[in-house]
Amino acid sequence: MSDQHRDGVRTIAVPGLDEHNREILERLPGGERHRFLPLLSIDELQYGDEIPVLDLLEKARSELDRAGPVDGVIGFWDFPVSTMVPLLCAHVGSPGPSLDAVLRCEHKYWSRLEQRAVIDEHPAFALVDPDRDTEPPADVPFPMWVKPVKSFSSDLALRVTDAAGFRDALAIIREGIGRVGEPFAELMALGDPPPEIAAHGGRVCVAEEAVEGRQLTLEGWVRDGELHVLGAVDTVNRADVPSQDRFVYPSSVPDTVVERMTSVTGRIVRRVGLDHTTLNVEFFWDPESDRLTVLEVNPRHSQSHAELFEHVDGAPNHLAMVRLALGEEPAMPHRQGHHAVAAKWFLRRLDDGVARRVPTAEEITEVQRSVPGTTVDVIVAEGDRLSELPDQDNYSYKIANIYVGGSDERELADRFRRCAELLPFTFDP
Incomplete structure (x- = not known):
């Protein structure tokens, strides 16, 4: 038995572990019992001109072998992390979803065929x-x-x-x-x-x-074939371009809509055989026609929602993922956080440009001190050309993520606005 296991510390490998998510993981309840092992970097996994996935898979397996006993593998990023996780779980012998179940979700056409077999709520x-x-x-x-x-x-x-x-x-x-x-x-x-x-x-x-309506995400997990719902999150898009503006938790849609989303998700999960994993399913709901439509099935939870659940429920959705990876029941808290509502806001620029001035670490700390209930994650560096950055959509450019907790959505909007005004960015065209 290793010293870590003798001391009750469990090692969990995390492909693409970044500093922001490391901080979230390390403040989880019971975090002193966990050691989070970085596995590959997010740059080599997602941001290169090419993604040599088989080489990355072999490198990840070698890193796991050198690390000694590893108790679980978790991942909250999209491809290739989400598709590699089942293979890495199998490599270390820890609980995790099957590769085929993940593929049935991730392949957009295959996923639609599976959905069509068990639900009517698809485009x-x-x-x-x-x-x-x-x-x-x-x-x-x-x-x-x-x-x-x-x-x-x-x-x-x-x-x-x-x-x-x-x-x-x-x-x-x-x-x-x-x-x-x-x-x-x-x-x-x-x-x-x-x-x-x-x-x-x-x-x-x-x-x-193209389906119209309010965009929603159902977050949860599956263990031993049973779906458990963590909560529903609103996705609010901008009015000027088809880009996401913010995520808000909890969703403001009627409970009956969340119940329908849960029923649909349960049928999909059983059809594709997804098990021992967190997941999120994105929907559109049209309030006028009451039409509910599945947008996408993701065999992982959204790391973008982590602090929203932490603000409102008292623990991020990362906790469910960690406990599942260790073969434990998630037993997640509910409405035990410090805020009634929370949001992740995307600070965006519509035009391309080169960043000449971005907020310093000291300036970010001062903004967070001045505006309570906020966390600022600047995602551009001086000299970056926005159109060359990864993880951008086709219509605008993210320059920072701002996480906000508050008593209501009006307070969230006010806190976001104050953060945006205080953060000093300068761009050349």
């Missing part, structure tokens, strides 16, 4: 080959979204309103689809996808009916 959709197709699918109405079957952070997800726009979107997607699509196909080959999925590889897209 019209069709498979599209950007290398061969020139006309939009007849059974998907405009406006539609065209997306690679695997991408992250809405990369290459394009909204089109006519046939010319469809062809333009495919031209853009063709240029960039291989960066994620090809390594995704390499990991798919380690699983057992049906022939009609495997035959297309990762260089294909799904066209989906």
